[in-house]
Amino acid sequence: QVQLQQSGAELVKPGSSVKMSCKASGYTFTTYYIYWIKQRPGQGLEWIGRIGPGSGDTNYNEKFKGKATFTVDKSSSTAYMQLSSLTPEDTSVYYCASGAVALDYWGQGVMVTVSS
Amino acid sequence: DVVLTQTPVSLLISLGGQASISCRSSQSLVHSNGNTYLHWYLQKPGQSPQLLIYQVSNRFSGIPDRFSGSGSGTDFTLKISRVEPEDLGVYYCLQRTHNPWTFGGGTKLELK
Numbered sequence: 001q002v003q004l005q006q007s008g009a010e011l012v013k014p015g016s017s018v019k020m021s022c023k024a025s026g027y028t029f030t031t032y033y034i035y036w037i038k039q040r041p042g043q044g045l046e047w048i049g050r051i052g053p054g055s056g057d058t059n060y061n062e063k064f065k066g067k068a069t070f071t072v073d074k075s076s077s078t079a080y081m082q083l084s085s086l087t088p089e090d091t092s093v094y095y096c097a098s099g100a101v102a103l104d105y106w107g108q109g110v111m112v113t114v115s116s
Numbered sequence: 117d118v119v120l121t122q123t124p125v126s127l128l129i130s131l132g133g134q135a136s137i138s139c140r141s142s143q144s145l146v147h148s149n150g151n152t153y154l155h156w157y158l159q160k161p162g163q164s165p166q167l168l169i170y171q172v173s174n175r176f177s178g179i180p181d182r183f184s185g186s187g188s189g190t191d192f193t194l195k196i197s198r199v200e201p202e203d204l205g206v207y208y209c210l211q212r213t214h215n216p217w218t219f220g221g222g223t224k225l226e227l228k
Contacts, residue, residue: 045222095165103165
């Protein structure tokens, strides 16, 4: 079955960067886009963007351009998202998702806490 | 960006009852290819969202027929009949017709 396994929680300082991973299994990694979604504590969902694992092509929500960078490692079926110049407003759970239809399958999320 | 407005914000329902959630879009969600990319998700407490309905009215794999979606253009509805305890949580609509993709603000379904 399709699984997306994300890396663990991060506590980072303001101004720093963080890189999280999303390892896919149960399907051919290059078949579907990997999407990234942000959820602030107790809040709704925001679409950050997507990356095509086969081609490496990316599509970012304008709001997150310069903040988020997507990469993939096809050899390990893993997608990565790096967030830079972190501020307390970046404190959120970050999900990866994938699928043929919409955001069919979701990872368990990575809690990123930005605090000095 | 397309704004999706969900109503109500919260819903108190008795077990076995019926719930109806509205999702209204600031623009038509009909894509140039004729498809309408409006989807529904449920986020149970402490869990990741899960896909319930895709493209307005299609149930995702394993989703019971108690869940149904309808609508067109800018107005969409999710109905849940015979509400069960595992249906509780926050429901979100998502549009992917226009970039950037956007979510509704969510509707919290709670037991009366």
